[in-house]
Amino acid sequence: IDDTYNSHHITFTKEEDRLVLNGQFKKDNKVNIILYKDFKALYYNVKVSKKPYTALCVDIFTETEDENGIVINSYINDEGLSGDYNLYLEIDGKIYNTGKYVSF
Numbered sequence: 348i349d350d351t352y353n354s355h356h357i358t359f360t361k362e363e364d365r366l367v368l369n370g371q372f373k374k375d376n377k378v379n380i381i382l383y384k385d386f387k388a389l390y391y392n393v394k395v396s397k398k399p400y401t402a403l404c405v406d407i408f409t410e411t412e413d414e415n416g417i418v419i420n421s422y423i424n425d426e427g428l429s430g431d432y433n434l435y436l437e438i439d440g441k442i443y444n445t446g447k448y449v450s451f
Contacts, residue, residue: 352436352443355416359434359447366423366449368393368436373416380423381435381442382449389432393421425451 357370368380392435396419428451436443 348375348443348445350435351441352438355438356418357436357445359445359449361375361449364425366425366451368421370422371416371418372438375436376404377417377439378421379437380421382428382432383435384430384432388435391421391448392420421450438445 355370355372357368360367360369366380370378372378372395376395377407380391382389382391395417399419417438431448431450434445434447434449436445447450
């Protein structure tokens with residue numbers, strides 16, 4: 348974990364039926380949540396958008412949002428997942444070991 352990671356104010360929360368990532372990102376950040384278990388990695392792309400579901404929508408970012416980023420929530424449903432997974436986060440090609448795990 349470094350200053351770049353910390354600048355995104357990232358939190359993970361396990362809800363009853365899903366994992367929630369909350370963080371602040373800019374629209375051009377490329378972000379993936381990685382669940383790792385038994386030498387297998389599952390990648391989940393995080394859409395940086397003001398709306399959690401953006402089917403056929405266009406987001407307009409203000410100048411302040413372009414500079415500071417926006418706070419987003421991203422969800423991973425627990426369907427098809429079981430057991431303990433180590434949590435990694437990839438931001439713009441750099442993979443961070445969060446030191447956390449999630450149980451499904």
